[in-house]
Amino acid sequence: MKQEKIVSIEDRIPKLKQARKKKANRRLIIYLSIFFLLIAIIVYMQSPLSHIKVINVEGIEHVDEQEILKRSELNTETNIWTVTKKSIEQRIEKHPVVSNVEIRKKLPSTIEINVTEFERVGYVFQDNGYYLLLENGNMLSEPQQPTGDAPLLLQFTDESYLQRMTEELKNLPKSILNLISEIYWNPAEEDENKILLYMNDGIMVDSSIRDFSEKMKIYPSIAAQIEPGSKGILHIGVGAYFEKFE
Template sequence: MEKGKIVSIEERIPKLKKLRKRKTNQRLIFIISLFFLIVLAVVYFQSPLSKVKSIEVEGNKLTSKAGIIAQSGIGKGDSFWKISAKQAEKKLERDPKIHRAHVSLVFPNKLKISIEERQKLAYLAKGKKFYPVLNNGTVLKEAIDETPEQLPILYHFKAGDQLDHMMEALESLPGEIMNSISEIYYAPKKTDSLHIQLFMNDGFEVSATLKTFSEKMVYYPAIVSQLDPNVKGIIDLEVGSYFKAYHPEKKEMSEEPIIEP
């Protein structure tokens, strides 16, 4: 019995040696692989591959690509792995022209900045210059000599509550009604500090108050459909809805109520 046990252990010794050798080889391979990975990492971080090589900007119309990159605080040559995308997004979103910003890292060394800008809703007239106005009431500093787009032109408005209220009202209107407005005048009265006067592209004039403008103006197409297109005048939306037709021969105007839809 003892002899059998001794033989059994001797037979197992070569297998144990092979197992130990295999484990030793595996450890050696792991150590060598780890060493090469560390060397590669050091080489990578010391090489131009770890620096921002290119920056792509999309979605910007109101601000130049160079302006967006400058606002992000990121530049070419910055360490790719030290960039904080969230911090760059916060910096960009401080700009009143930018609604949302998304910064993403594209391996190995590219950066992508996606911008969602505020909507341009109107132009503010100051003398012979026109300044774009965004949906949050921000008036851009870059003036143009003529309006290239079919957007309302605002007169006598100043940056502040009235302009903010006007932009909020315009933003809520359907596109077809927005496109039908040519000019809007801020014309406060003693009885209404929020009175406005609109001139439409179809030749009609609208008298309204910002208090109810967005609610009542949505009915403009239906109101106009009840009127003779050849008889122009003022559509009064301040209290109820009335139409006052112009009479060139007389200085007075006829008045008739309009049934709202």
């Protein structure tokens, strides 16, 4: 019969002590690592390393960049981890020209402010200058040089009719809006909503502010049937017909 080898408890104790010591050392290393990591994070959070270094403002055309930065309240002393995107977006969106704002953090030290402005629908002639009219009904306070990207609105001396015209232009397809050169408010006794348009293709249009965005949708198809170079006025109301000049 084979005799089993018996290991005494005295022989086991050193090995147990060594295993426990290794386990304790591993725990100590883990705890120290976590401790120093927390210290490093705290130091980083309190140091200039966590400050914003670059602020990029994108999408602006009619708003001054400094105005956006002022409303954001961000600067190179701001800790990037304290930036609350929602509150900044809300502050900037109070600007009358701004439709939407999106804030993005790009670590380690960059903030991107992406601005969407309200669409322009026309240039209103007032006080010997042209003022950009936006789809929300607001006009820029400083006169602008028209660039041909929106029609000129002339003789709109009544604010209420200008607002109605703005609403119609906002709902007009962009492709048709780009065809209009000038819009004159041309009220008559029987209809104060009457307007006269000069199109970029040389055709004049007699129409009305009322339901203008719906009525003008037929313009491209009718204009295509008019002989090129013909001088006349296209009446678009309940129906549509072209009156040729003699």
